[in-house]
Amino acid sequence: MSANNASDLPTVSDRLAKNAMRNVSERLIEALLFGAAAVSVLTTIGIMYVLISESIHFFANVSIVDFLTDTQWTPLFDDAHFGIMVLVSGTLVSSAVALLLAVPMGTIIAIYLSEFANGKVREVAKPILELLGGIPTIVFGYFALLMVTPLLQKIFPELPGFSLLSAGLVMGIMIVPYIASLSEDAMRSVPMSLREGAYAMGSTKLYTAIHVVVPAAFSGLAASYILAISRAVGETMILAVAAGMQPNLTWNPMEPAATITSYIVQVALGDLPHGSIGYQTIFAAGLTLILITLIFNILGQWLRRKFRENY
Amino acid sequence: MQPLTTDEIRALIAKGKLKDAIFKGLGIFCLAAALLVIVLLVTDMVSKGSERFTVDFFLNFASRHANKAGILSAWVGSLLVMLVTGLAAVPLGVAAGVYLEEYAKRNWITEIIEINITNLAAVPSIVYGLLALGIFVYQFGFGQSILSAGLTLALLILPIIIVSTREAIRAIPAMIREGSMAVGATRWQTCRYHIIPYAMPGILTGVIIGLARAIGETAPIITIGALTFIAFLPPAPFTGEPAAGLFDWVMAPFTVMPIQIFNWTSRPDPAFEVNAAAAGFVLMAMVLTMNGVAIWLRYKMRKNIKW
Numbered sequence: 001m002s003a004n005n006a007s008d009l010p011t012v013s014d015r016l017a018k019n020a021m022r023n024v025s026e027r028l029i030e031a032l033l034f035g036a037a038a039v040s041v042l043t044t045i046g047i048m049y050v051l052i053s054e055s056i057h058f059f060a061n062v063s064i065v066d067f068l069t070d071t072q073w074t075p076l077f078d079d080a081h082f083g084i085m086v087l088v089s090g091t092l093v094s095s096a097v098a099l100l101l102a103v104p105m106g107t108i109i110a111i112y113l114s115e116f117a118n119g120k121v122r123e124v125a126k127p128i129l130e131l132l133g134g135i136p137t138i139v140f141g142y143f144a145l146l147m148v149t150p151l152l153q154k155i156f157p158e159l160p161g162f163s164l165l166s167a168g169l170v171m172g173i174m175i176v177p178y179i180a181s182l183s184e185d186a187m188r189s190v191p192m193s194l195r196e197g198a199y200a201m202g203s204t205k206l207y208t209a210i211h212v213v214v215p216a217a218f219s220g221l222a223a224s225y226i227l228a229i230s231r232a233v234g235e236t237m238i239l240a241v242a243a244g245m246q247p248n249l250t251w252n253p254m255e256p257a258a259t260i261t262s263y264i265v266q267v268a269l270g271d272l273p274h275g276s277i278g279y280q281t282i283f284a285a286g287l288t289l290i291l292i293t294l295i296f297n298i299l300g301q302w303l304r305r306k307f308r309e310n311y
Numbered sequence: 312m313q314p315l316t317t318d319e320i321r322a323l324i325a326k327g328k329l330k331d332a333i334f335k336g337l338g339i340f341c342l343a344a345a346l347l348v349i350v351l352l353v354t355d356m357v358s359k360g361s362e363r364f365t366v367d368f369f370l371n372f373a374s375r376h377a378n379k380a381g382i383l384s385a386w387v388g389s390l391l392v393m394l395v396t397g398l399a400a401v402p403l404g405v406a407a408g409v410y411l412e413e414y415a416k417r418n419w420i421t422e423i424i425e426i427n428i429t430n431l432a433a434v435p436s437i438v439y440g441l442l443a444l445g446i447f448v449y450q451f452g453f454g455q456s457i458l459s460a461g462l463t464l465a466l467l468i469l470p471i472i473i474v475s476t477r478e479a480i481r482a483i484p485a486m487i488r489e490g491s492m493a494v495g496a497t498r499w500q501t502c503r504y505h506i507i508p509y510a511m512p513g514i515l516t517g518v519i520i521g522l523a524r525a526i527g528e529t530a531p532i533i534t535i536g537a538l539t540f541i542a543f544l545p546p547a548p549f550t551g552e553p554a555a556g557l558f559d560w561v562m563a564p565f566t567v568m569p570i571q572i573f574n575w576t577s578r579p580d581p582a583f584e585v586n587a588a589a590a591g592f593v594l595m596a597m598v599l600t601m602n603g604v605a606i607w608l609r610y611k612m613r614k615n616i617k618w
Contacts, residue, residue, distance in 0.1 A: 022497055029499045030414055036406030037415070040428050040473070043466050047438060050445030105341050112338025116331075125342055127606045132345050134520075134602040135352070136527025138569040139591050142576050143352050146584060173348055176341075204327035206334045227433060234435020236530035237569070241576050261437050261530065268440070268534045274449055282534075286441040293433065 051290060054283030061277055067284070073247035073258075075281045082281065084288055086249045090164060090257035091292070094239055095232035097168025097253050098175055102228055105172070106179025107221070113180070114187040115209040126181070133177030141241030144170035149242065162244030162256035171238050175228045182227065186220020187213050219304040226300030230293045236261035260289045353595065360589030368589060372542040373571065377582035382590050384541040385571035388457070389526055389597075391545060391560060392567055395461020396468065396525050401518055404469050408476025408514075409502055432470040439467045440534025448535050455536040457545060458561040463531050468521035475517020479510035512612045516605045523601035527594065529569035541566040568594045 059067070062082045070083025109129070113122055149166040153159050159166075190213050198208040214221065244256030245266045258266070264282045272278045315323070371381025415421040443463035453459040483506060491501040507514075545563035568590060575587035 026497050026499055030410075033406045033410035033414055036403045037410040037424050039403055039466075040407065040431055040469060041424060043431060043442070043469070044427050046446055047434065047442045050442050051438075054445060105344070108334075108338055109341045109345070112335065112342070116335050116338055128342070128346055128349070130606060131599055131602055132349055134523055134527075134598055135349070136529070136569055136594055136598055138527065138529045138572050138576075139352065139595055142572065142587055142591050143348075143355075145576060146587075147351065147355060173345070176345060205331050207327070209334075230433045230435070234437065236435070236437045237573065240530075241573065261435065264437055264441070265530060265533050268444075268536055283441060283445070286438055289435060290438060293435065297430075297433065 047290075051283050051287040054280050055287045057275075058277070058280035058284040061280075062284075071249050073249075073263075076278050080277070082284075083249075084260075084285065086247045087258055087260045087263050087285060088288065088292070089249050089251060090239075090243070090247075090259040091233055091261070091289075093251055093253050093257070094164045094168040094171060094235075094243060094259060095229065097165060098171035098232040098235075099225075099228060101169055101172030102175040102179055102232075103225060106176045106224070106228070107183055109176065109180040110183035110187060110221075111209050111214070114184045115205055115213060129177040129180055133174070133181075135174070137174065137235065137237040138241070140170050140174050141167075141238045144238055144242035156254065159254055160244075160256055162242060163254055164239075164243050164250075164257055165253040167239050167241075167243040168253060170242065171232055171235050174235070174238070175231050178231060179224045179228050182224035183217070183221050186217040186224070189220070190216045215307075218307045222300055222303045222307065226296055226303075229296045229300075233292055233296070234261065234289065236265060240265045260285045260292075353592070356588045356592040356595065360585055360587075360592050363585055363589035373566075373574075374542075377580065377586055380575075380583075380586055382568065382571055382593065384544060385566050385568045385590065386593070387544055388541070388565035389567040391457050391565065392460045392464065392532075393522055393526055395457060395561060396464040397518070397522060399462055399465035400468050400472055400521065403465070404472025404517075404521075405476050405507070405514055407469070408473045408480060409507065411473070412477050412480040413498065413502055413506060428470050428473055432474075436467055436528055437530040437534055439463055440531030442466070443531060443535045454562065455538070455564055456562045457565045459535050460532050460537060460565065460567070461561075463535060464525040464528060467528065467531060468525050471521040471524065472514070472517050475520070476510065476514050479513025479517075480506055482513070483509050512608060516608050516612075519601050519605040519608070523598045523605070526567075526601070527569060527598050529567075529573055532567055532570060533573070537566055537570055538564055568597075 067082050067084050069085070070081050071086065072081035072083050073086035074081045109125075113125055117125065144166050145162075148170055149159070149161060149163065152163075152166050152169075194212050194216060195208055198212045203212070239259045240262040243259065243262060245258045245262050246256055247263070248255060248257035250257055264285055267278060267282050367379075368381045369386065370383055371379060372383050373385075374380040411421065411424065415424075440463065443459055443466075447453045447459040447462055448455060453462075487505050487509065488501055491505050492498075496504070541564060545560035545565060547560070548558075572587050572590045572594060575583040575590065
C-alpha cells in the first residue's frame with residue numbers, strides 16, 4: 001500500500017505517505033463515531049417528526065378545543081368523540097396512586113440505606129432493588145391482575161376486577177427502586193462534614209437525616225421524583241393488563257379506566273388501516289403523553305434550580 | 312430558659328434513640344416489602360405454572376387449548392429480536408460513547424447530544440413504538456417484522472449502553488492515553504488497543520442490562536403491530552421450498568415472550584393463567600439471570616481493577 005502511495009507522491013518519503021493515510025483513516029473513523037453519536041439526536045427528531053406530522057392530520061379533522069374539552073373518547077364509534085381528558089384522567093389517577101406509594105417508600109429506603117444501614121446491608125439491599133427494577137412490566141401486570149386485585153378485593157369487596165388502584169399500586173412498587181437508588185446516590189454525595197456538624201450539636205441520626213441531609217440533597221431527590229413521574233405516566237403494560245381498557249372520565253381510583261398508553265396498546269392490537277383517523281389518534285395521544293412528561297420535566301428542572309445547594 | 316435536669320436530658324436522649332430505632336425498623340420493613348414482592352411473584356408463578364414446566368411447553372406453538380399451548384414461537388422470536396437489537400445497539404452505543412469521551416470537543420453540538428441522551432432515557436417506551444410504527448414499518452417499509460422490532464428496541468436501549476460505556480471509559484486514568492500516544496499511537500489506535508479493551512467489563516455490564524430491559528419490553532412491540540398468534544417459526548436460512556435466503560428471517564412476522572404472556576393474561580379462561588404463570592416465570596428467569604450476571608460482573612470489576 002505504501003509503495004503505491006509513494007509512486008503517487010514521489011516527493012514525500014514512504015513514512016510521510018503512511019502518515020497521510022493514517023490521518024485520512026483517523027478522520028474517517030472520527031466521522032463514523034460522530035455519526036453513531038448523532039443517532040440519538042436523529043431519534044429525537046424522528047419522534048417529534050412522526051408525532052407532529054400525524055397529529056397535524058388528526059387536528060385537521062378534530063378541533064383542538066374539542067380535543068381538550070370533550071368529555072367522551074369514542075374515536076372508533078360512528079358517533080366519534082375525541083376528548084383526550086378522558087384518557088388523561090386515567091393516566092393522572094394511576095400515576096398519583098403509584099407516586100403516593102413510591103415516593104414515601106423509596107425515600108425511606110434511600111434514607112435508611114444512606115444514613116442508617118452498614119456496608120453489608122447496603123451490599124445486599126442494592127442488588128435486590130436492582131432486581132426488582134429489572135422485572136419486566138408485563139410480569140408486574142400479571143402480578144397486579146391476578147394477585148394484587150384479588151387481595152384488594154378482600155379489603156374492598158366492591159372493587160371491580162380491573163381498577164386503577166391495583167395497577168397504580170403495582171406501578172408504585174415498580175418505581176420504588178428508581179427513587180431509592182437515585183435518592184441514595186444524592187444523599188451519599190452530601191459531604192460528611194455537614195453530618196459531623198449536626199452530630200456535634202447533639203442531633204440524633206434521624207434528626208440529622210431529615211433536617212440536614214435531605215434538604216442538602218433535595219435537588220437530587222427532586223430529580224428522582226421527576227424520573228418517577230415520567231415512568232408512571234409512560235407505563236403501559238401494567239395498566240393495559242390490570243386497569244381495564246374502557247375509556248372512563250373518572251378521578252376515582254376504584255374504577256377501571258383507560259390511560260393514554262393503554263389506549264395506544266388497544267388500538268395497536270386491532271387492525272386499523274394506515275392513515276385512518278383511528279390510526280392518527282394514537283399519534284395525537286402519544287404527543288399528549290410526551291407533552292405531559294415534558295411539563296413535569298420542566299417543573300422538575302425549575303425545582304432543582306430553586307433548591308440547589310452548593311458547598 | 313430553665314436548665315434541664317440530668318433525668319430530663321436522659322429522657323430526651325432515650326426519646327431520640329427510640330425514634331432512630333423506629334425509623335430503622337421502618338427502613339428494614341420497606342426493604343423487606345420489596346424483597347417480599349419478588350419472592351411472592353416467583354413462588355406464585357412457580358406453584359401455578361409448575362404443571363407446564365415440560366419439554367412440550369417449550370416446543371409447542373400457541374394453541375386454542377391451554378394445555379397444548381407452548382412458547383416455541385415466543386422464545387425463538389425473543390431470541391431473534393435480541394440478536395438484531397444487540398447487533399444494532401452495541402456497535403452504535405459503544406461508538407457513540409467512545410466519541411463523546413475521547414473525541415468530542417466541548418462545544419454546543421456535544422452539549423446537544425449529551426442533553427438529548429439524558430432526555431431520551433426518560434421518554435416512555437411506547438413512544439419508541441410510535442416512532443417505529445411511523446418510520447420503520449411504513450416509511451422504510453420494513454413491515455411488522457423482526458427487523459422493525461429489533462431496531463426499535465435498539466434505539467430504546469441505546470442510552471443505557473452509551474451511558475455505561477462513557478462511565479467505563481471515564482474510569483480509565485489519563486496516563487494510559489498519554490502512554491499510548493507517547494509511543495506514537497494515533498487517537499483511534501489508542502481507543503482500539505487500550506481504551507475499549509480496558510472498558511470492556513463496564514461496557515458488557517451495560518449491554519447485558521440493556522438487553523435484559525429489551526427482552527422484557529412489550530409496549531413498543533405491540534405498537535408496531537406484532538401478531539399475538541403465530542404458529543410457525545421464521546424461515547431458517549437455506550431451508551424450505553424454495554430455499555430461504557440467509558437473512559429472510561429478519562423480515563418474518565413474529566411474536567415474543569412478553570406478548571405471549573400478555574395474550575394469555577388477558578384471556579378470560581383461567582386455564583390460560585397457568586400458561587401465563589409458566590411463561591412469566593421463564594421470562595423472569597431470563598431477565599433476572601441477565602441482571603444477576605451484570606451485577607456480579609460489576610461487583611467483580613470493582614474488586615479487581617486497581618490502576
